[in-house]
Amino acid sequence: MGDENIGLTIKDIRKSRGYSLAKLSDLTGLSVGYLSNVERNKNSPTVSSLRKIVDALDITVPDLFNNDCSKRKHLKKSERKEIIRSKKEGIKYELLTTDICKEMEPLLLTVKPGASSGEEQHQHEGEEFGFIIQGELTYYVGDDKYHLQAGDSIYHKASDFHSYKNEGNITSISLWVVTPPSF
Incomplete structure (x- = not known):
């Protein structure tokens, strides 16, 4: 360009x-x-x-100078970018695309047993979709509590207060798609 x-x-x-x-x-x-x-x-x-x-x-x-929003993007596992979204121990976010023109943000969330997003729920604009790949994740949306296991999914408006915790015995791995993107 x-x-x-x-x-x-x-x-x-x-x-x-x-x-x-x-x-x-x-x-x-x-x-x-x-x-x-x-x-x-x-x-x-x-x-x-x-x-x-x-x-x-x-x-x-x-x-x-490297922007081409019209092409499909392929990202190898070894090329994933870990992002620091949480300073909490036992939590890792990996960005699953390098496209800077994206309208959604796909993330891989890894949560070790006992780790959580914190006591306080948070909110932001947009929407969130989560799919549990491995383990389990307790997910809170407002006063509602969801015990999600491998194969389960959840969708909600991101303006709803929300948080999560891995109350299981194995590491939880989940796919999240968030709008609008923040990374």
Whole structure:
């Protein structure tokens, strides 16, 4: 990809994140007009502006040059990226795609026996779908408690308060698909 397509790439990624120009403006401190001109390749962003934009979109500068949202992506197990979403012991999240233009976030969640997301339930915008591959996971949505075992699934609005705990004796492995993506 040449420099002439950076603006279009920024626009594609911004839209995939569900951000309006006004939202990106709020996140970067850059004006809507300036950002619009960058996206239409009318202005070339300064290094400082580009840093603000990539930080707000949670990408790197090289991502702007390696972006191809139209192709299918294949990710080998050895290429998975572990993400730090929780500082809790015994919990690991692995991102199952490297596509920066995704509209959903597929994750592999590994929870050791006794580990949990914490005492406090959390919420965010979007939706969540979980499928238990191995072991079991106790999942809380508001006041409701679900004992999920291998083969079980759950779906809920992410705006509902939720949390989880592995109350079993073996490591729980589950597939989660979350919208909107945050990594």
